[in-house]
Amino acid sequence: MVTLTAPSDRQVPERHVSSKWSTHYANRVTLTDIAVLIWVVFGTQIVWLGLDSSVYGVSGPSDRITISYTSVSIAIIAAWILTLELFDTRSVRVLGVGTQEYRAIADATIRLFGIVAIVAFLFKLDLARGYFLIAFPLGLATLIFSRWMWRQWLVVKRRNGEYSSRVLLVGSSESAVTIARELARAPEAGYKVVGACVPTEVIGGTLPGLDVPTSRGLERSLEVMRELGADTIIVTSADELDHERVRELSWGLVPGDEHLVVAPSLIDIGGPRIHTRPVAGLPLIHVETPKLGGRKSFAKRAFDVVASGGLILVLSPLLIFIAIAVKLASPGPVLFKQKRVGLNGSEFHMLKFRSMVVDAEALLDALATTQRDAGNTVMFKMKDDPRVTPIGRILRRYSLDELPQLFNVFGGQMSLVGPRPPLFREIEHYATHVHRRFLVKPGITGLWQVSGRSNLSWEDTVRLDLYYVENWSITGDVVILWRTAKAVLGSEGAY
Template sequence: MGSETRGPAGHARLHAVGPGEKSTPRAAAQPWENRYRSYVIIADVVATLLVIVTGALLILDITGRPYFLHASGTALAILCSLPINHAWSQHVLGEGTEEFRRLGRSLVIAAVVVALAGLLFGALDVQPWVFYAVPAVALIAFPLRYGLRQVLHRKRRAGECMHSVIAAGSADTLRDLIERTRTESHVGWQVSAVCTAAGQGERATGEIGGIAVAGRLDELADQVRRGGYRVVAVTSDPHWTPERLQQLAWDLEGTGAELVVAPVLMEIAGPRLNVSGVLGMPLLRVSAPTFTGGRRVVKDIVDRMGAAALIVLAAPLLLGIAALIKLNDRGPVFYRQLRVGRDGRTFTMVKFRTMVIDADRLRHGLLGDNEGSGPLFKLRRDPRITRIGAVLRRYSLDELPQLFNVLGGTMSLVGPRPPLPAEIENYERAARRKLLVKPGMTGLWQVSGRSDLSWEEAVRLDLRYVEDWSLALDMAILWKTFRAVTGGRGAY
């Protein structure tokens, strides 16, 4: 069995073992996984019972009629739908949108079942349970799940509640995977050992990215059986032929380890990828991205309705900011700038003014101090920014007037960063694909580091959004944007 030590945060860490050592039992769910799953189940049950009991008492108080059969039937439908739709599966808890998608699908199915049961048995007074009780359960269950996830992610940032991973592939792809697991600890992967084609590390160190090389690629299954790793991550390498990957999957049967294979198309994910069998071969189908059609019409409607609602709600804040800017130096409240939108069409983007009145004229004298990446011009301590402007920028309040751009149809709530005309002159072919959709007030670049991102990383995130857009992704980005701007991370 591989030796086990305790890391800085006290979590177990498995080490590579030699060929002569005794095998360990199959990898099993760790205690923290079982506890976390129990907390999720308890949260869902509590949310369901709380709403159902409250609803039964309120409806009884209003109508004077007992609704205990309706209440118990609704509760039963929800609590049966959750496990049937695998909403409590450990494979989806704690990471990604699939957990919330399954929770939402379970509640929708439960509502449909209650409605159909009401029609079948002639109980037409089930409408309150379908249209009020089930949505109320969602309003409680989703925040509870999100809160539990935040606790889990906090522990993972401290090095706890991690899945032990053994990775196998080429040195470059392994190094990239190791770096990603370190920077994105919320995923819960901790690479504990790696395997390479020759069983050697970088520059004869016996390590790759600070992780010990356990052996060769053809020894991977043996290492998994001995080390008890929970995840086997296979990255690109000429060694991995279809026959060898199939044999590896067979060899891992009974170990309890999850086999994860990284496809060559690293930046394509989500609904555009589908696995299907054709001519007896498993094929990865990549559908074309959608830039027109019904889904885009829905997005445009949601954008404009959302912008209108936010303008009404934020009206007092908008007026207050405008007054502060005007009182500060008697200059104009808004800053208008020409930007490039969809299909290369230019439009005037509106923001609250955060710099001195002659900021554009002073820009030429600051070019030598540019800290921006690529064609971007950025300064962490830009002397042109006013005191009020610094606060507005920190919390992205200067961008609120862009809601009028969204309302007018030149921008979206979520989309790629709107570039300047001078910037697109230096765009490569890949970066120009950002112009296939409307620019957004926020996007993946906003929730992933904002001004701290390199130019290459910002382009990669924008292209990922353009290629894999969905309404669910928009909702997730809007929520993460709220968290990013309230924390003021990466803004200057």
């Protein structure tokens, strides 16, 4: 075994340009945070109190202190900026992807809110409630919005190959292919694979099916990483690298500039279910089993009832207008009822505005065998389906034909977010593991819809549905609903 030693002063490579992106980005975010807090806190003070107001307090039995609200605002801004830093809201680990960045901002703000309240109570500071109760919620909302705006900019940069960590994969060829493909699906995550070190020679010199150059010999990982200008090594499998070699590999990295990531053999497991706990000096990964019932299920049902009921009331004029348009556009019923498979394999009638001719089902077999040009091996779709009526094309483009499913949600057969409700004929093609999608209610929307809809392969559709079943949460549902609105407006994959 080749021993990998930490680089000496002469061996340390120059800092990679690609490793500086996080510092540049964090500095820009910091300046935006400061500008946001100054605008919110002083804006609240000026609107609510003016610039010359003072706050009174008591520092002792007979001592009275007077502090200007300007001083209070400056102190709150400085403390807020410091708290955001202490809670790692600008760490490279959370910036640009996932919800941890937003959760850290909320946690820091709530903690600071509590500390200010305690200080005001202890020193008997007579802070104006309006100033206090407006500045913090408004500041939190504006901070999250500004971070979201920065994230949109970062996503564009990363999709163009910028502001990303340059990654070298180390492990077996099979595991490297799996990790490379998953990272390629999400360029916004900020990992750009530039090469792979594998134990044996690979035909063609690249990973199978990918444009990723390979190098034989795991012991050359550090050398290859620096030749490629990479700054991150991802260990993709443990069979080829035991714990001693991984430890020695980490010792050979330049602290702060080069990084090591170990990819466990866990695919499609949500972050909240994974916990690393040191036990007897071993960093053991604990994976919690999914919780499908209890309080989470009750909260999801309550959310569905309130949200679907509210949407039905708000959208009722639109629903009536579409119903009239469908009735006048072509002969036949307004609603199309179709048998679908729901929770635990139960049957229910899914509602849609009719977007096809009345005998559409009778024409399906002929079209499926001669004119299929979209969908996948299980789900039938056509980009220009001749059965669709003119008004139906408009409804389908913006998913307006799906709106009656709000009544399915309100009635309990469906959820706002969940796996796609399948047809009975599709279940005949299911592998055994695919039936796990019936452990939760089907949804009007889901990961399948916000990730490509009809453009997805069957394998990707199943993967996304099962990921949702294993890892769903109310917060995740809200994010999917938000992404659905953008997907519907873009009408990608809607046929």
